[in-house]
Amino acid sequence: MRSSPRRLAAALALLVSGATAASADQITVFAAASLTNALAEIEQTFEAETGHDLSISLAGSSALARQIQAGAPADVFISANADWMDRLEADGLLEPGTRFDLLTNAIVLIAHSTDAPKAGIGPDLPALLGDGRLAMALVDSVPAGIYGKAALEHLGLWDAVAPQVAQTDNVRAALALVATGEAPYGIVYATDAAAEDDVSVVATFPADSHPPIVYPAAELTNRDTPAIAEFFAYLRGAEARAAFERQGFVVVAK
Structure with a gap:
């Protein structure tokens, strides 16, 4: 029995869909x-x-x-x-x-504000923090935290701020702490800061203060x-x- 054009078209469609699924x-x-x-x-x-x-x-x-x-x-x-x-x-x-x-990428210091004033990253950082926390990804294992700690050590600031560091499992969790106001400041990638409306970049760490990202x-x-x-x-x-x-x-x- 001769197949109708409609049946041939249906069979061809099944073959094509099967080939797509297989690939x-x-x-x-x-x-x-x-x-x-x-x-x-x-x-x-x-x-x-x-x-x-x-x-x-x-x-x-x-x-x-x-x-x-x-x-x-x-x-x-x-x-x-x-x-x-x-x-x-x-x-x-x-x-x-x-x-x-x-x-x-680059790492930056962010604040819980859309219009926080720009600031240099220097001896005044502990005073900038006050009694607040500095949100960072795990400083001994997560890359963003490793880069951030290296930069703070290079700038001679790590010992002064270490007691106030709030460490998180990853950089997006650190970003969230600052975005919600649980930490007034944090260190994240520049790209993370750009993805969150409730933070602003206070300063960018010098590229030579940490290993290449x-x-x-x-x-x-x-x-x-x-x-x-x-x-x-x-x-x-x-x-x-x-x-x-x-x-x-x-x-x-x-």
Whole structure:
């Protein structure tokens, strides 16, 4: 019996949809919390263009790296500093040849106000704090906290302010403490400050007061798939670059 044109069209549609489903893939991305806003935008556009599903887990780079070391099923890691990526590479947990530097950033002193006066970062910082707390990500493990502590030590201020530091699990939690007024001041990335309307930047730490802020990205071992290659190509492309730059990042990936 001859098939009708309608039946042929329906069969073709099923074949096409089946092929699309077969070529679609899920990519699990572990990424630093400071990338929240940019990756939310990238997730939406990448999924729309490719049909792949991005599953993004955001936290402090240290917490994510430890989860990967413990066997968490991530495909991609984007860290807020090189040290945690170095540790995974030393453990043999990165797919060789896939690591690259994606972004840079800056750290800033923020205040709970939309119009806080600008101030230099110097000996008057303890007086600026008064009895208040200085919100920071964990200073010995989370990159934003590590950079902030290094800058304060470089400027000779750490010992004076350390008793007033309120440490949080990640930089977005430190940002939230200042945004809600629980801490009058905090140290976060410039991109975090730009994403929150209820804080203002009081000062920017000199770039030479802390190690370079670099965000490396890499595939994890045995996760080398065409979908991940597409995602990395997208991260290097014009649309992702624009999304990162809208949040204040400097894109260094070529």
